[in-house]
Amino acid sequence: MRLLNLFCCFLVFYDSVSQMPVAEGKSVQQTVEILTRKLELLGAEKQGTFCVDCETYHTAASTMGNQGQAGKLMYVMHNSEYPLSCFALFENGPCLIADANFDVLMVKLKGFFQNAKANKIESRGTRYQYCDFLVKVGTVTMGPSARGISVEVEYCPCVVANDCWNLLMEFMQSFMGSHTPGIPSMFGNKHDSIYSPGDTMAQYMELFNKIRKQQQVSVAGIR
Amino acid sequence: MRGKMAEGVLSPGVNLEAFSQAIAAIQALRSSVTRVFDCLKDGMRNKETLEGREKSFVSCFQESLHSVSRDLSELERLSNLVGKPSENHPLHNSGLLSLDPVQDKTPLYSQLLQAYKWSNKLQYHAGLASGLLNQQSLKRSANQMGVSAKRRPKAQPTTLVLPPQYVDDVISRIDRMFPEMSIHLSRPNGTSAMLLVTLGKVLKVIVVMRSLFIDRTIVKGYNENVYTEDGKVDIWSKSNYQVFQKVTDHATTALLHYQLPQMPDVVVRSFMTWLRSYIKLFQAPCQRCGKFLQDGLPPTWRDFRTLEAFHDTCRQ
Numbered sequence: 001m002r003l004l005n006l007f008c009c010f011l012v013f014y015d016s017v018s019q020m021p022v023a024e025g026k027s028v029q030q031t032v033e034i035l036t037r038k039l040e041l042l043g044a045e046k047q048g049t050f051c052v053d054c055e056t057y058h059t060a061a062s063t064m065g066n067q068g069q070a071g072k073l074m075y076v077m078h079n080s081e082y083p084l085s086c087f088a089l090f091e092n093g094p095c096l097i098a099d100a101n102f103d104v105l106m107v108k109l110k111g112f113f114q115n116a117k118a119n120k121i122e123s124r125g126t127r128y129q130y131c132d133f134l135v136k137v138g139t140v141t142m143g144p145s146a147r148g149i150s151v152e153v154e155y156c157p158c159v160v161a162n163d164c165w166n167l168l169m170e171f172m173q174s175f176m177g178s179h180t181p182g183i184p185s186m187f188g189n190k191h192d193s194i195y196s197p198g199d200t201m202a203q204y205m206e207l208f209n210k211i212r213k214q215q216q217v218s219v220a221g222i223r
Numbered sequence: 224m225r226g227k228m229a230e231g232v233l234s235p236g237v238n239l240e241a242f243s244q245a246i247a248a249i250q251a252l253r254s255s256v257t258r259v260f261d262c263l264k265d266g267m268r269n270k271e272t273l274e275g276r277e278k279s280f281v282s283c284f285q286e287s288l289h290s291v292s293r294d295l296s297e298l299e300r301l302s303n304l305v306g307k308p309s310e311n312h313p314l315h316n317s318g319l320l321s322l323d324p325v326q327d328k329t330p331l332y333s334q335l336l337q338a339y340k341w342s343n344k345l346q347y348h349a350g351l352a353s354g355l356l357n358q359q360s361l362k363r364s365a366n367q368m369g370v371s372a373k374r375r376p377k378a379q380p381t382t383l384v385l386p387p388q389y390v391d392d393v394i395s396r397i398d399r400m401f402p403e404m405s406i407h408l409s410r411p412n413g414t415s416a417m418l419l420v421t422l423g424k425v426l427k428v429i430v431v432m433r434s435l436f437i438d439r440t441i442v443k444g445y446n447e448n449v450y451t452e453d454g455k456v457d458i459w460s461k462s463n464y465q466v467f468q469k470v471t472d473h474a475t476t477a478l479l480h481y482q483l484p485q486m487p488d489v490v491v492r493s494f495m496t497w498l499r500s501y502i503k504l505f506q507a508p509c510q511r512c513g514k515f516l517q518d519g520l521p522p523t524w525r526d527f528r529t530l531e532a533f534h535d536t537c538r539q
Binding site for chain 2: 130133166171174
């Protein structure tokens with residue numbers, strides 16, 4: 001077995017507040033239950049749980065040479081699918097895949113990167129397997145509040161991102177119905193390149209950023 | 224006991240007639256002994272006087288004892304007539320096993336009999352099966368096996384024995400035919416060639432050959448490991464993905480379908496052309512139902528003539 005497991009994965013942000021009518025009053029929990037029930041009806045098997053979390057680091061002001069240069073944000077993420085690895089990404093920049101000791105290194109680099117603890121965001125939920133598909137339905141939480149739902153669908157046998165998009169769409173339509181998303185923007189320019197776990201984490205990062213930017217509208221309605 | 228030994232003549236010393244009579248005598252003896260004990264159990268019958276009762280009881284008892292002794296002597300006479308079975312065992316060595324008294328712990332003889340019966344049945348069924356299979360020729364090679372040396376024509380080219388160089392040449396020519404398919408040949412186990420075919424970034428196929436005939440194929444994903452720990456091509460382990468397990472089954476069907484005993488290189492070429500159609504495994508929808516997925520699998524079947532994609536359940 002190679003260390004890197006190559007697969008194709010697409011990430012979807014499913015927001016209970018915006019997509020479902022408020023009058024019904026469905027909470028995040030209930031929507032997750034609806035999705036998981038549909039998956040189980042399809043024939044998927046539950047296979048444990050998963051967790052993806054993301055911490056934000058600001059570049060410290062002391063390291064700025066130029067006054068006008070904006071501080072860069074670095075995201076350090078973990079994925080339970082790769083328990084021995086740690087991912088570090090910049091917004092539109094490169095992705096570093098390191099081993100788990102990277103967290104300790106970040107502590108030592110306190111002078112250069114400061115941890116914005118309030119911005120820690122994570123997604124937790126259950127893993128399902130259906131034939132060669134791996135589906136992870138998770139609740140996105142920031143601090144104590146649940147902000148949305150993330151659905152990750154992975155088609156394991158295919159390694160080229162663009163090849164199997166239609167296949168994935170069809171599968172997602174079977175259990176997500178009309179809420180199936182369009183092709184993620186990051187795959188527009190990458191034709192025929194082999195998919196890597198860094199691409200998954202980049203998608204999660206985009207998703208978490210989108211959730212953070214959203215206004216915290218009617219928190220009571222979500223519960 | 225039945226069949227051959229009906230008359231009791233074949234096996235000297237065993238008088239079957241006397242044998243059955245002796246068994247009847249045993250039954251008679253048993254019933255007379257039972258009568259004795261019944262008589263004792265019943266005790267004295269109800270009669271007018273005590274003497275009368277005693278007398279009738281004693282006479283009844285004596286009578287039953289006499290019948291016992293009569294039956295016993297009859298039995299002894301008959302048992303002398305039955306005689307002993309012959310000393311030489313007709314079962315030879317295996318019969319000696321049956322003399323083992325501890326039947327619970329070492330049931331060797333009964334197991335031996337069962338094994339013998341089973342192997343006889345197996346031989347019979349195998350004979351029937353070979354007769355049925357020989358009716359339809361399943362040979363892909365041009366060799367005629369089972370024909371006597373006299374009748375075999377002298378100048379018959381045996382396509383089973385080809386020089387390895389020829390095989391290498393054919394394979395390298397096919398390798399150059401398609402740009403997206405690359406074939407790597409190795410001979411880790413003797414003279415049979417093992418091909419590792421890589422099709423684009425979709426899949427890898429391990430083909431085990433016997434001179435120029437394709438023996439087995441295994442289809443695996445592009446990212447799966449095809450080598451064993453020693454670095455040799457792994458020809459046994461299956462793919463981890465259901466879609467490639469399905470494609471492996473289809474590839475096996477294909478290698479049985481493309482048959483031309485006299486021109487094996489054409490066969491290999493056709494097989495590789497068929498295999499090449501899998502470059503669009505994840506992109507092509509099914510020609511019949513128009514969908515991409517059926518039970519979670521993409522269209523894995525490729526028609527042998529037209530190379531169109533179908534789901535396994537959608538093909539004719």
